[in-house]
Structures are given as C-alpha cells and as structure tokens.
Amino acid sequence: MRFAASLSTVSFCSLAFLLVAGSAVAPAAADDALDALLAKSRAASGAPYRFHVVSRSRETDDGHEYTVTTETEGLKYRARKCTHGLCTSGFYFDGERSFDTNFNDTALPLSERVDGLQLTLRAIASYDFTAPDFRANGGSVQSREPILRDGKKFLRISVAPRLGALLDAVIDPDSGLVIGVISDARRLAFEFRDQRKVGDRITLPYEIELNGATIEKFDDRSIEAAPLAAPAGISPHFSSGPVTVDMTRNDAPLVPCTVGGENVACLLDTGNSGLSISSELATKLGLTVQTGGGAVGGTGGAIVGVVKAPALGVGGATYPSARYVVLYNLHTSGYDVVLGADAFANARVTLDFQTRTVTIASATGAASPAANSLPLEFENFVPTIPIGFGSFTTQLAVDTGDASAVELAADFAALHPSAIGTDVTGKVGNVAVSGLRVTSTKRLQATDRGVIGSGLLQHFVATFDYARGRLGLVPAVHDAQVKPE
DSSP states (O other): OOTTSOOSSOOOOOOOOEEOTTOOOOHHHHHHHHHHHHHHHHHHHTOGGGSEEEEEEEEEETTEEEEEEEEEETTEEEEEEEETTEEEEEEEEOSSOEEEEOTTOOEEESOSSOOHHHHHHHHHHTTGGGSTTTTTTTOEEEEOOOEEETTEEEEEEEEEOTTOOOEEEEEOTTTOOEEEEEETTTTEEEEEEEEEEETTTEEEEEEEEETTEEEEEOSEEEEESSOOOOOOOOOOEESSSOEEEEOSSSSSOEEEEEETTEEEEEEEOTTSSSEEEEHHHHHHTTOOOBOSSOOOTTOOSEEEEEEEEOOEEETTEEEOSEEEEEEETSGGGTOSEEEOHHHHHTEEEEEETTTTEEEEEETTSOOOOOSSEEEOEEETTEEEEEEEETTEEEEEEEOTTOOSSEEEEHHHHHHOGGGOEEEEEEEETTEEEEEEEEEEESOOOSOSSEEEOHHHHTTEEEEEEGGGTEEEEEEOTTOTTEEEO
16 A cells, blocks of 8 residues: 555544443453454454565556556565656655655665654554564554444554554454554544455455545555565676776866766766766667656756666776666756766765865775764755754755755745855854855755755765765865864
C-alpha cells in the first residue's frame, strides 16, 4: 500500500467505529486472550512478514498512466512509479528510515530520524506485530476496548514496535484478519478491503482506503523467492584510489569529463536531482531519447526527455552507464553534462575553490572528520544545511551550480528583510562569514526558503558526504571573511 504518501494533510473520515463501554477484563485474562488473538491472526494471515511480496497497480497522474510496483518484506517497503520502462520516482523504507528514490534508483533519506509512523504501519500491515518475538524485540501490544461497526464488535489492539509510533490495529474476531489501522490522535483511518489469498500461502487486502478514499487497488500480488533488494543507485569505480582534478572555472566546480569517447565539460551541481546532458551531446552520441513520462523535478531548463548514456569518466573515477535528463540550452552555458545527486550519493566529493580542485573518493572509505561538520537534510534530492542570520536560523539548500552567495526566496525574504544586503554576516556551523551578498529571487525550485551557492562555499574546503549525511566546511587559509564564532 502507498504508505509513502503524505499523511499530514489528509482530511479525516472515521471508520464509523464506536467504543464499547464497560468492556474491561482482568489483566491475566486479557494477556491470555491477547496471546490467543495474536496466534489466530498470525495463522489466518499466513504471517506475511516472512515473505517478499510484490504487488502491482495502476495510477493516472496529469494525463499519464503509470504502473506502480510495491514490494514488502518484513518491515521493509519499496514503491516505484514507472512508465514506458522508466521509473520516474519511488520510495524506500529500510525498517527504520524513509528514502526518496529517483530514476537511477539513487536513494536519499527524507530524514535522519526514525520514521516511527511508517515503522508501525509496516508492522501492522505485514502482521509482524503478531510474531512470537515481537515483544521480546522491544515491541508493545495491548488490548483496548472493542469497537462497533454496523452492529458488529471488532477487536482493537494498540501496537508500537521498538522506536515506532503508537497506532491501533482493528481485527475481525471471526476471521482473525486485520481490517484497519486507526489513530484518533493522528486523525488517520486506514481500511483494508477485498482480502484474498496470495500464492496460496498468505492473505492480504487488494484495496486500501485512507480516510475514506482509495489509495491503492492492486491488479495482482505475488510472492517472490529472491529477497527484497535495497535501491543501489550508481557508484564510481576508482582505478587507483581518490582522484583530484582541476576546476576549469573560478566561480563554479566545472571539470573535464569523458562520455562515450567525447571530451566534455561537466558541472558538479548539488542542486540537480539526478544527472543531465545537453541535447547536442545526446545527438552527437546517437542516444535514443525516451519521452512520454511525467516530469523529472529538480533539473532546471527545458526537458527533452531521458536517455541512457554510456559510462562517464572524471580523472581516474568512472561512473557506470546511467539515465540522464536531456536539456535544451545546456550547451550554451559552457558545459554539456550536469552531475547531480546520482554522482554525490555514493561518493565523497570535496570542492576546494582556493586551489581550484575537485576530489572524488569512495563513500565507503574512512572519512576525515572536519572541525566544522554540519548535518545534511535532503529536499527533492538537494542537500540543505542550517545557516544563521542575526536573530534567526533557517535551513537552506546547498547548490554548487549557483554562483551566488545566498539567495532567499522572495516570500521568505519578505519575512526577514534584515537578512537582505551586500554586507551580511552568516553563521555556518561554528564559524561566521562576513561580507556576504544576500539577495532575493522568485525562481527557486528546490526549496521555499533559499539557497547557498558557490559564492559562499568558496570561503571553505567543502566535503559532501551524502552517505554519512554530513557537509564538512574547513575555512580557506588566510580568508579574512571567515572567523570562529
């Protein structure tokens, strides 16, 4: 089921359940009854948490029809929305954290925090809460007052895995199957309908409602023998350890690259949600452009389509063949390839504007701790960090492809006019950078607050470590604008 959908803005429509008054029982009897109910529910469902289940449905969005594939195994969950063989977007939950995935299957966390709501939803939907070791592993289950619907009494159990949120599973006492998940506090009501056998081994719903609206209607569900694979994205291969290449411009991390035997200029751009290629280079390489799908966000420019381009080389680092968004007008900017989130996700990239070099290293190697290290959060595959201006601090996107120092979104800037100016001091981690030019603009895409560009990053040696969720900022040597706070 599409639990990946936003749950914070849905309207509330009750399952029309009513509490049954005066239904309390003695603690010992309640424990015995609860254990019996969990065993019955586990047997009736076939314990789906033990299997890798693949489900398919269809979805229409803005006139485009997509095939939606969801996969579950235990507490893990994947969802991908695809059309014409191209999966434009997706979601992955690893049992604790939630991730967005893009068309190259690159996964970046929605938050470093445990997604407690997703965790409990998965525990109930997979029947993991009925497992014999659920409570031994730190989970909690507790009977609540039964509830009535259409004159029938249903059983209600509060469920909370270790680190999970507290939600209530609603169980049909006759079949032992879960028919819903509700939370009065969160104003959520899931209902599981059309329960059927899957692979003659487990029983699962084929239709899911959230607050009275259908959010998933499966065409088929099956059990797969192979385990559920986590999204891998693309990783560079190194011929002999980390590589360092020179920037070809002073104001942007532009480096020489090779694609399909062609020497081109590549921009390392954290503001790009994937990879991009110019229409001129795509034509020169004879690449087939795939169109007809939905838009791919976070790339900028006019989108022509998507191509599968050959391996790309940056010095002694080689990125494998991958999908690139084809853009008009990119070539006129002085480069033909933009290396965004896909190039950063499984590598450690250091930009040193003082020496005008870029270093790319393996993400799995030992990281050198920076004295000024900031946590990264991601919005639409773009990293964000906190920055302070006087009396307030906000989270801004970090866009290495933007030459400005700081640009604030116009609406956000209107709320903080004191931050706008040509001699502004910004606090980044444990240092202050003076003499910044902070402007406002209406053209921001990645965030509704603002962006930090290379005009600010040039005061540091900046190391992007997406795998660890950190940005190391070492002040440039002899930079008078940077001072410890």
